[in-house]
Amino acid sequence: MAQVLNGKGFEYACLQSMQHQLSETQQIEILTTPTYLNAQLSFHCLDPILQQKFNFAADAAIRVLRRLEPQLENHQNNQPLILTIQQDARGQQGDVRDVLTVRNQNQWEIGLSAKYNHSAVKHSRLSQRIDFGREWLNYPVSENYFREIRPIFDELEELRHRNYLWKDLDHKADRFYVPVLNAFIRELQRLSQMYTDIPSRLLSYLLGRHDFYKVIAQGRNRVTEIQGFSMYGTLNRQSGNVAPQIRLPRLRLPSRFYDIDFKPNSKTTIFIVCDEGWNLSARIHNASRAVEPSLKFDIQLNGVPPTLYRHYEPWD
Numbered sequence: 001m002a003q004v005l006n007g008k009g010f011e012y013a014c015l016q017s018m019q020h021q022l023s024e025t026q027q028i029e030i031l032t033t034p035t036y037l038n039a040q041l042s043f044h045c046l047d048p049i050l051q052q053k054f055n056f057a058a059d060a061a062i063r064v065l066r067r068l069e070p071q072l073e074n075h076q077n078n079q080p081l082i083l084t085i086q087q088d089a090r091g092q093q094g095d096v097r098d099v100l101t102v103r104n105q106n107q108w109e110i111g112l113s114a115k116y117n118h119s120a121v122k123h124s125r126l127s128q129r130i131d132f133g134r135e136w137l138n139y140p141v142s143e144n145y146f147r148e149i150r151p152i153f154d155e156l157e158e159l160r161h162r163n164y165l166w167k168d169l170d171h172k173a174d175r176f177y178v179p180v181l182n183a184f185i186r187e188l189q190r191l192s193q194m195y196t197d198i199p200s201r202l203l204s205y206l207l208g209r210h211d212f213y214k215v216i217a218q219g220r221n222r223v224t225e226i227q228g229f230s231m232y233g234t235l236n237r238q239s240g241n242v243a244p245q246i247r248l249p250r251l252r253l254p255s256r257f258y259d260i261d262f263k264p265n266s267k268t269t270i271f272i273v274c275d276e277g278w279n280l281s282a283r284i285h286n287a288s289r290a291v292e293p294s295l296k297f298d299i300q301l302n303g304v305p306p307t308l309y310r311h312y313e314p315w316d
Helices: 002-022 035-044 048-068 132-137 143-161 173-193 199-208
Strands: 028-030 081-085 099-103 108-116 212-218 221-227 257-262 269-274 279-285 295-303 311-315
Touching: 002 035, 002 048, 002 081, 002 099, 002 108, 028 108, 035 048, 035 081, 048 108, 048 132, 048 212, 048 279, 048 311, 099 279, 132 173, 132 257, 143 311, 173 257, 173 269, 173 295, 199 269
Parallel strands: 028 081, 108 212
Antiparallel strands: 081 099, 099 108, 212 221, 221 311, 257 269, 269 279, 279 295
């Protein structure tokens, strides 16, 4: 619950910082949607010291974005600048951006994925009813995959009916995590042999189908990390005759898997190693105290292309 509250609060801080830094030279409109109001409430529920940290972190991020995105300030009479916070459901639809900045007149927008003290890219579920191939990659999984995982989730369903808690189960990694991960690995390898674009589709699912800036507030170090995920060429554009102060490299999506296997000495985490410098880790876990017939992935980017733009901006 605290993590959700912090995440929403930091999204609100980023939007407010953008408004404060850019409002002197242009008209700004904030869309006061239910999502925005929820983020606003989350921010004001936080401890004042944490609110101040979020404001420092957000101010640092927007200072850098002003050098990357000249359209933030050089509006060319394309007003107002619209600020909004997206619904969480957009992430399930392939859009990981939390905060959007939009100019309707020339159909320009940039989005921020705002994170506080963590950098996970996706939290996806597996169950006997979820076709991860269709949902993630737009290619269905095989019936053999469902045959492999069905007995495992049937047992979890039975345990749920008997009101078991995960802490009550013995050898849960060997009984549940390992066989589900093995079936997942085999199916992902099978799909990649059938369809050559599986690696790029996997990254598009995890990172979204829109370019974005990831903004990570690192409270312990009092710095904000800004990463520029420019896969589709929509970021870092010039505004009229005004060019960006910093040039953003364009990233290439992967075209092949080098390896998909368990992390050494782990029964819960697999590594997915791709070309172009993309490396993923996927840790499977139970998402609640009570047993339920589904498992959850915590997917992280362990390796990114060396050309990824990264900047660490200290707080004031």
